[in-house]
Amino acid sequence: MFTSAPPDVDLALVGGGGAASLVLAALDRHGVRDLRIAVVDPVHRRGQDRTWAFWDRPGGDLDPLLAASWHQVEVVTTAGRRVLDLAPLRYAMLRSGPVYDRAAEAERRLGVRRIVAPVDALHDDGSQVTVRVGEGGQVLRAAWVLDSRPRPPRRPGRTNWLQHFRGWWLESGVPVFDPARAVLMDFRTPQPARGVSFGYVLPVDDRHALVEYTEFSPDLLTGPGYDAALAGYRDLLGLEPARLTVREVENGVIPMTDGPFDARPSPRVVRLGTAGGATRPSTGFTFSAMHRQAEQVARALAAGRPPVPGPAYPRRHRWMDAVALRALDAGAVAGPDFFDRLFARNPAERVLRFLDGATTPVEEFAVMSSTRLPPMIAATAGDAVARLRDRLGPARRPAPRGGTTGSARPSG
Structure with missing residues (x-):
């Protein structure tokens, strides 16, 4: 009787961004040392390519990596400014560099095999997954695959919006920011004809902050459109352009859709991040659910169970x-x-x-x-x-656009 060759690895992480980095760190933290692991991604991610913002309770495993956190935030409308006390929670900002660095340390301790190439196809026969890598047709056999590559929903949603944004990392020559408070949502920005817009401010100290313009709407702006909106919000904040330097620029597009994402497309392939349903459709927030997924995967593997997290949201x-x-x-x-x-x-x-x-x-x-x-x-x-x-009888609808890039609103 024909039997397939045994798996080359116990676990293959397809996609090496935030979701995979969190999984590697969680596996290391939970002392999982007896698994053969591979990461397959055409890019070996390092440095600051995105920013995540989220809320949690202080004292978690991410605390040493945070760029800043706030126990108070502001929500601003044309009617006034509302200061919110988040206790016992806090709002936190995490840059990608420390996350990737921690994942790299975990890779070394876990003995991870890294393949810097795209994945052409996954074939799940129910007992293992064949991962076809790159143009050369290299094959990797894995007992389980965790796939965090961006994917569209299984079917288009009834409503298909995008959270899209551009942020400037600003440096001021004089103190202008209040590091004790973040601005969570400032709705004084001009509102689009169809959708919602707001600005927000994440200060690291009194001279440095991420200032961002965000829209929830069906359509993207042009590059100059985002810059104009950001310049308008900067002026609304009373910041003087002559005293500011833009040190970095971040952009992102995140799907906001009620279309269902296939978190487990086949028996031994599990999707994480946005593709695994971690993005909250009404807000675009993703990081907290992505972090929960990583923790659930690590706990399951440490206990000898399949690496299948629960649903991201009820x-x-x-x-x-x-x-x-x-x-x-x-x-x-x-x-x-x-x-x-x-x-x-x-x-x-x-x-x-x-x-x-x-x-x-x-x-x-x-x-x-x-x-x-x-x-x-x-x-x-x-x-x-x-x-x-x-x-x-489902009607045909246009597929939603989206994915994630350099995201200050958490991405996968």
Whole structure:
């Protein structure tokens, strides 16, 4: 009887960005030393190519790597400035360089084999996965594959938006930033005809900060369009261009869609990051779920179980996101009003846990009740009709664009 050759490795990480780096660090932290591991990616990532922002409790494994953190943040609208106390949580900023450095140290301790080449195809026969690498047709056999490459959803969503942004790392010749507070959302920016825009400020100290312009909308801007929006926001903040130097520029595009992502496309292939459903459709935040996935994978492997994390968010949260996206897309609710009411009528810590998928149904009812109910009820009814229509015969929709690059709103 024919038997296939044994696997070359126990675990292959296809894609070597943030998701894979977090997995390697978690495996090292949990003392997993008996696995044969390979990383396959055409780029060996190093240095600062992106920034992640997220909230968590102090005292975690990422604390030594943080560029900055804040226990207070501001949400600003044309009506005024709201200062939010996040305790017991904090808002944190993490640059990619320390993450990649920690992953490189983990690679050395774990004896990881690195293949700097693209993956052409994955073939899962149920007992192992054949990974075809590069143009030369090199083959790697893996017992399990964790694939973090950007992928579209299994089917297009009913609503397909993008979170897209550009940020400037600014250095000032004089103190101009308040390092004690981050600006989480500043809605005083000109609002697009269809969508939501806001600026935010992540200060490292009183002379250095990441200042960013973000849109939630169906369409991208041009390069000059982002620069003009950023310049306008800089002026809105009262920052003098003559005293500022742009040290780095970051750009990103993250899908905001209710289309389903296939977290396990075959028995032994598991997707992580955005491709594995880690991006929250209503906000674009990804990092916290990506970090949870890495921790779950490492704990499973340390216990001798398959490296399969749980769903990134509860099903009811994905439904609530679909309803919120529909209401925003239809213009039934204004984005600034929607987010401002969430923070005005709930403790900030509850809103952040809600956005992380970590609230109870009772808390979720309180959060959703703080929105304007008539348009949300209409969006709920519209979503129900659309789901029924899909079951009877899905219509063809344009596939959503997206992926992630250099992201200050966490990416995969």
